[in-house]
Amino acid sequence: MFRQILLLFSLLFIVTISRAQTATADEVYDKYLDFNLARLQGEVEKATDLAEQLMKDTLKLKPHVRVNFYNSAAKLYEDGSQSVKAIELYERVVAAQPQYYVAHRALGYLYLKYIPDADKPLDIPSTNPDYIKAVKKSLPQLEKAQACDADDNTLTLIKTLYKNIGDVKGLTSLNERLKGLSKNCIDILSDE
Missing domain, CATH: 1.25.40 (Serine Threonine Protein Phosphatase 5, Tetratricopeptide repeat)
Structure with missing residues (x-):
């Protein structure tokens, strides 16, 4: 009987403590x-x-x-x-x-952060898999940001990245993609 009472008080204590810790x-x-x-x-x-x-x-x-x-x-x-x-x-x-382009811009640049000289034009397209992976992750983000808030530096970076990975098709269809991405852009997040 003493064990059952002790067990019951222990359980009550644990429940009380966990409820107190839950915000x-x-x-x-x-x-x-x-x-x-x-x-x-x-x-x-x-x-x-x-x-x-x-x-x-x-x-x-x-x-x-x-x-x-x-x-x-x-x-x-x-x-x-x-x-x-x-x-x-x-x-x-x-x-x-997905339409909040400010976060897209941040992601685009952050994905390239650890790639040395990612934004520098290359003489020949890169074959470095880490570079190519980072660029391919970065480009959709930068394109959404560019479509919603045109910036010469971002556009130059996008074009440089396409050239650096040898993606001629991506580069030539860029303007068309930017037009499509420019719809429904969100520049401010709301708490409501």
Whole structure:
């Protein structure tokens, strides 16, 4: 009998502790607001801390708020030279909001970050598989960004990348693709 009572109290204690550790949706949203405030006030360390805490509870945020959080956290990580974390979050943003070209631009450049001189014209097309893989990952992102917000530097980079991997077909059909991609562009994410 003593064992059963002890077991019952143990279970109640464990349930009470786990409920105390589970944040409510309101608490998570309040933490999200604190994260935004810290980020906007330039408190990078505090914002990064709050971002890490929020990551485990993002499903308690409304979908649009969650996407906005991912985007803000990605930018925070990108600025803090944590490209791997930034890429993961920008990919979530693009998956949820495929027309949000700002995240596409960030991804396009981040995919090329670890490829030395990725943006430099080559005399002959590259045969380096890592280079080609990075370029092929980067190009659709850069094209969406270019289609929605034309930029001479981005356009030059896109053309250089196509030439560097020897993709003449991709280069010649670029203008047509850009026209198609220019529809329904989103430049600002909403919390609503």
